[in-house]
Amino acid sequence: MSRHSTGWREVSRAAPVFAALGDETRLALVARLSSDGPLSITRLTAGSAVTRQAITKHLNVLATAGLVSDIRRGRERIWELEPEQMETARTYLEHVSKRWDRALDRLKQLVEE
């Protein structure tokens, strides 16, 4: 089982935003918004094998999680990252991760005794 030190915590904070997502399409969207954003849905879809509809769905998942937000500009929606929210999401996951570490330590004691 991995033991994360405070050093890991700092590394985690400094890690690029694109490391923060599991799904490949959403990961790519966050990476894109991180480097080129804010972007319209048209620009996010351009050159992608994924349909506009699918991209919109992924953006909505990210928006529900509070990781991105959109504003309407003219006839288009413009999407951008919410860096503070990304930080909350990461901190939350670290917290849940530690809880599992502690629980699995107790499981180890129980089954090995």
Added chain:
Amino acid sequence: MKLHNATDRIEKEIVLRAPRSRVWRALANADEFGAWFGMKLEGAFAPGGRVHGQITMPDHGPVTIEIAIERMDPETRMSYRWHPYAVESGVDYSSEPTTLVEFQLEEVAEGTRLRVVESGFDRIPLARRAEALRMNDAGWAEELENIARYVEA
């Protein structure tokens, strides 16, 4: 940094010096599960069944947890869904998204390798996650102190 430190899922792997049958019992028996996870459970785990439990956190009242078992393949895998952020007593979380917890057991030379994956966090409203952090602030601070001691030792 590995991708599984993503915001959507947690993956853990641990090798336990115990036979697969022993590890399975610690997972599949609700009393044993509750003992190491740190909650009091009522009833028995069965595929498709729901078991309720209570977690008591310092400075807060008891919080009710519902575990909805999905799969139980003896000594191989077990999965369930729950609301990992259900931290406030008296709040009904039943209509909100759940995360999926999956356990996988594998026999290895030293005993049993257990893999735990909890996924689906990206579908949980961020406000809920922030709230869970606030509620657990004290515990988290204590955890950091422990880590600091561990690193400095």
